[in-house]
Amino acid sequence: MARILDGGNPGHIAQAADALAAGRLVAFPTETVYGLGADAGQDAAVAGIFAAKGRPANHPLIVHVPNAASALTLARAIPPAAQRLMDAFWPGPLTVIVPRRDGVATAAAGGQDTLGLRCPAHPVAQALLQACAERGLIGLAAPSANQFGRVSPTTAAHVAGEFGDDVLVLDGGACPVGIESTIIDCSRGRAVLLRPGTHTRAQIEAALGEPLHDRDAQAPRASGMLASHYAPRAKVRLMSADVLQTALEVLGAGVDGVALYSRSVRPPRGMLHRAMPDDAARAAQELFAVLRDLDARGVRLIWVESPPPGPEWDGVRDRLTRAAA
Numbered sequence: 279m280a281r282i283l284d285g286g287n288p289g290h291i292a293q294a295a296d297a298l299a300a301g302r303l304v305a306f307p308t309e310t311v312y313g314l315g316a317d318a319g320q321d322a323a324v325a326g327i328f329a330a331k332g333r334p335a336n337h338p339l340i341v342h343v344p345n346a347a348s349a350l351t352l353a354r355a356i357p358p359a360a361q362r363l364m365d366a367f368w369p370g371p372l373t374v375i376v377p378r379r380d381g382v383a384t385a386a387a388g389g390q391d392t393l394g395l396r397c398p399a400h401p402v403a404q405a406l407l408q409a410c411a412e413r414g415l416i417g418l419a420a421p422s423a424n425q426f427g428r429v430s431p432t433t434a435a436h437v438a439g440e441f442g443d444d445v446l447v448l449d450g451g452a453c454p455v456g457i458e459s460t461i462i463d464c465s466r467g468r469a470v471l472l473r474p475g476t477h478t479r480a481q482i483e484a485a486l487g488e489p490l491h492d493r494d495a496q497a498p499r500a501s502g503m504l505a506s507h508y509a510p511r512a513k514v515r516l517m518s519a520d521v522l523q524t525a526l527e528v529l530g531a532g533v534d535g536v537a538l539y540s541r542s543v544r545p546p547r548g549m550l551h552r553a554m555p556d557d558a559a560r561a562a563q564e565l566f567a568v569l570r571d572l573d574a575r576g577v578r579l580i581w582v583e584s585p586p587p588g589p590e591w592d593g594v595r596d597r598l599t600r601a602a603a
């Protein structure tokens with residue numbers, strides 16, 4: 279189990295920053311999910327992230343910075359679209375992909391000539407990034423702090439279970455957003471949505487002042503974009519309320535190892551059930567914790583009622599679709 283430190287304790291923040299400066303891995307809370315951090319300036323430390331996660335080394339990592347000014351030391355240029363997004367949404371749960379400065383954060387970029395940059399708003403992440411900046415670190419490379427392909431962690435306990443005791447975890451409580459940041463590629467002339475988060479397309483386009491494009495075949499490789507990702511151990515089936523209702527009637531209540539995660543569909547007596555909140559932000563906040571909890575109960579199948587069609591549900595729908603793939 280990884281060792282847990284108190285994210286609210288300045289001495290523990292200093293200890294975590296010292297460990298990062300020494301090339302060690304520290305998991306930390308952000309408003310979205312917990313990240314597994316290393317000094318983006320030390321390629322050997324960054325290699326430790328790929329090893330700990332079992333993640334292919336050519337999958338690029340997001341570099342976290344304390345403010346927009348520090349983005350300038352990592353980017354070759356900040357395209358106007360990226361600047362507008364940073365102005366509108368930083369600090370916050372949004373990542374911009376920008377051209378990378380030559381020779382900077384090479385391992386973190388996984389061989390790409392671009393870099394994903396994010397300035398998190400979470401107070402513990404901010405305190406850690408400030409302490410790292412005081413020690414001369416350029417930023418923290420950090421993917422979600424889970425084993426490759428698994429559900430992202432939203433509590434320190436989730437993280438501790440994923441890694442050995444050479445990893446430190448700063449505990450900042452449950453992540454308030456709950457699903458990973460919105461990612462927008464601004465490196466190729468037009469803004470392209472690589473991963474939906476909690477911002478709606480309308481909010482993003484209002485900040486951009488131009489259309490947001492969908493990914494196409496030329497979009498860069500990104501593990502979070504694999505069709506099957508964010509998967510719990512149990513098999514997830516995503517169904518409309520009608521189909522789900524019929525499935526429950528056909529199978530009855532006696533099915534072993536099946537759990538239900540639904541809004542309008544009521545569980546048959548005796549079936550393990552979690553109620554999906556009617557509010558999209560609340561549903562996002564608890565989504566990964568629910569999947570992990572059902573996994574921990576040894577459930578074989580999770581039947582999920584499809585989220586409503588509204589744009590505020592895009593992020594949750596995306597994660598559930600991938601979990602079911």
Ligand code: TXA
Nearest residue numbers: 310313338339392393394421422458459498500501502
């Ligand atoms: O909310 C988040 O973004 C969390 C917290 C910890 O910040 N981080 C996170 O990292 O979700 P990760 O590595 O699990 O997902 C980041 C995604 C990956 O799919 C990665 O391939 C993509 O971002 N990515 C990173 N840099 C990229 C780049 N230069 N070009 C294209 N995609 C990139």
Ligand code: MG
Nearest residue numbers: 421422430502
């Ligand atoms: Mg991830």
